[in-house]
Amino acid sequence: MFAKLHAYLGNQQVLSLAGNLTVSVMSIVSVSLLFRVLSVPEVGVWVLFMSVVGLADSFRAGFLTTAFIRARSGAAAARVAEVTGSAWVIALLITGGLVLLNLGAWLVLGSSPDPTTRVLLHWFGVVLVVTLPHFMAASVMQSQIRFDRILYIRLLSQGLFVVFLGALLLLGEVTLIYVVYSYVGASLATSLLVLLLGWARISSLPHQSGACIRELAHFGKYSVGSYVGANLLRSSDTFIISYMLGPAPLAVYNLAGRFMEIVEIPLRSFVATAMPAMSAAFNQGRRHEVARLLRKNAGMLTCAFIPVIIGTILLADIPVQLIGGAKYQGSEAANLLRISMVLALLYPIDRFVGVTLDVVNQPRLNMLKVFLMLGVNVAGDVAALLLFGNIYGVAVASLPTGIVGFIFGYLHLKKYLPLSIRHIMVTGFSEIRLLARKTFDKFALVFGSG
Secondary structure: OHHHHHHHHOOHHHHHHHHHHHHHHHHHHHHHHHHHHOOHHHHHHHHHHHHHHHHHHHHHHHHHHHHHHHHHOOOOHHHHHHHHHHHHHHHHHHHHHHHHHHHHHHHHHOOOOOHHHHHHHHHHHHHHHHHHHHHHHHHHHHHOOOHHHHHHHHHHHHHHHHHHHHHHHHHOOOOHHHHHHHHHHHHHHHHHHHHHHOOOOHHHHHHOOHHHHHHHHHHHHHHHHHHHHHHHHHHHHHHHHHHHOOHHHHHHHHHHHHOOHHHHHHHHHHHHHHHHHHHHHHHOOOHHHHHHHHHHHHHHHHHHHHHHHHHHHHOOHHHHHHHHOHHHOOOOHHHHHHHHHHHHHHHHHHHHHHHHHHHOOOHHHHHHHHHHHHHHHHHHHHHHHHHHOOOHHHHHHHHHHHHHHHHHHHHHHOOOOOOOHHHHHHHHHHHHHHHHHHHHHHHHHHHHHO
16 A cells, blocks of 8 residues: 555656645745744845845746756756756856855945845855755756655755754744844755755766857846746835835735745646656657647646635635734735735746747747736836835736736747647646546555555
């Protein structure tokens, strides 16, 4: 019985979901601790710091991840070593450039009295350096469809951060700077371990080639726009609220966004497992398989999200109290969560349309889609805040942003693949029914034979 259950749980889709679930649960736990022990302005500073770090990391990931996976998936051993070594060169150059930029900013603004600026100037470059090895290891493991190892990497980095926060809480030393120390320490320990285990494949550096670096960079110059644009799209609300309203409203807005992980967890998992398969199918000329994978994954997630969205709208006050505690009860957070969940219905198709544009070698269109959404979102945020003067306006501005991106990506992808929303939904519903029946049969077989 246990052997059969292990085989079922070892499925890569299950492992990918487990990895994203693990990191999200750990993230929610750590955020819940921070919301309870830091002051509201300090939470706002932490959120802004992590948003800037995330923006820089998205630049690195955007330049490499999609191009790396496309080039490495299904390749011969020599090609794998060449691609991996070339990716390491690009990663080191990008990280080094950002560290030099941080150093220059520190020399000019190092004496700033602003707490956010001080934290950024002292720790921005350090965080990028200590996270580089485990970022590369996760990329390598994704290209090899080894989501079990990605699960270990995420569990270690997020788990250590939670453990360090718990220790600070017990010692009564939870201050913003000690939170930063904890994050850097957890990332450093994870990176050292993946280097020792050889998962980051830094030994491939000697196999790099100028031609491969140029090839990855050519694709990356478009995909980086998509990644950075997508991160700016997520963090533009953060920057605008911080500038126009201050850190306290930013903390409330971020609290509502934390529960959106219930949507992001399966979405990231399905994208991570589908992308290598879609890339391999496209590289082998099987466009019908690319379209089938898009319909299957986007349709399943859309159908599965409907009851989750309805339930969250009805019970939004509960997660807000669980994550933020009593001091956020009665704030705008619950209604912000309701507005965000309405928009979440578009996420699966929109996300898979963007990924598929990259897969069919149209990263420029995906980049244009993301920056179109960014422009609409920034204009909507500023106009809404000037008009309403509160964070509800920012949430409402997200609705036209999502609709514009959805329509642009869908219409352009139809030029390259046979696609219709009706077929996506029909396929998704059929796949959910089939998955439910298979899951029930497998568990009945496992536990019935035990």
